[in-house]
Amino acid sequence: MEFFIERELFLQAIQDVSKAVSSRTMNPILSGIKITAESENITLLATNSDLTIQKVIPVCNKQSHRLHIVCSGSTVVSAKYLLQIVKRLPGDIHIKIDHLNKIKILSNGIDANLNGFDFNDFPIPPKLDDSQEIRIPNSVFKRMVKQTLFAVSRSDTRPVLTGVHLSLENGRFSCTATNSHRLAFSRGTVDTKESLSCVVPFSALNEFNRLAEVDNEILKLYISKHHIIFRFNSITLFSRLIEGNYPNVESLILTEARTILTLNKEMLQQGIDRASLFGSVIENNKVLLEVTRDLKLRICSTSTVFGEIEEVQSIINLQGESELSVAIDGNFLMDALKTIEEEVVQLSYSGSMKPLLLQAVDSDLHFHLISPVRTA
Secondary structure, three states: OEEEEOHHHHHHHHHHHHOOOOOOOOOHHHHEEEEEEOOOEEEEEEEOOOEEEEEEEEOOOOOOOOEEEEEOEEEEEEHHHHHHHHHHOOOOEEEEEOOOOEEEEEEOOEEEEEEOEOHHHOOOOOOOOHHHOEEEEHHHHHHHHHOOHHHOOOOOOOHHHHEEEEEEEOOEEEEEEEOOOEEEEEEEEOOOOOOEEEEEEHHHHHHHHHHOOOOOOEEEEEEOOOEEEEEEOOEEEEEEOOOOOOOOOHHHOOOOOOEEEEEEHHHHHHHHHHHHHHHOOOHHHEEEEEEOOOOOEEEEEEEOOOEEEEEEEOOOEEEEOOOOEEEEEHHHHHHHHHOOOOOEEEEEEOOOOOOEEEEEOOOOOEEEEEOEOOOO
């Protein structure tokens, strides 16, 4: 195998796939990147068994000299040392692999050599089933992931809650995440008659967010019993699914609210941020929300050790009862507010110790449920 490639192009591809390299493994080959050169492209592949990332670099315009393939072949090379060497090279790169799997990296008079692994021992990624392809705009799915991913559980006590539940039925595509104390939901539409239900690990969707650009590209999804595959731009991301039944969260969604507050999102977000200054040093980051007698929103938090903070904000509109006093985790509310792009939001309250519903005004595309914190 032999090829010439622009340094920045090669470095970006290495960085894209390196997140799937196994840092701790009993199998040394999983610490490497598989590089395959063919007549029209080179492919970089890395895996840690649960997550696999593949990046294809096409020759495209042979006049540009960004990539020129001399002869085809495959090898597996240490991801750590390949990345560090390429970072330190001053110019474009010439790579040659001999029959003994010795990898020579040349650039502007610099000659580096690495020992390769036998590519035949590298795991083969799951195969794509084109008949099960689901297409959705990249920007739509990225929005849905952004609005839900943060709410997954970080505890392994219930593994199924450490991922995002994807559901598709009658063209309605939704993402749901919960850690039992808060829930985030987002949906979009897909032009397909396929139905599916699966739980995707946090790590896979986090990498999708990192790698996918918000553009007009179409994301292609392929879902089997045990795997999900994302294909976008020149990248294919493979991930194992989390096994288990995701809880039915429909019963948690408010049908009737006792009180609905319409608020300026930016003002509320700033107020919660200020209140969390003291809320963060006490259990559950407790912040109190209360409607005052003159129909304003009081936001406060108290620490017996460090002090307290309080402010009053205007309410744009109040529907229903004016009596509202609830303690909530300020961090959870801040996380949810950050995902809402609209300028005005609604907080719906349906009674003591029942979850608060947060959403943009006149929008059911996404919402958040946050359980109150006990004050006693």
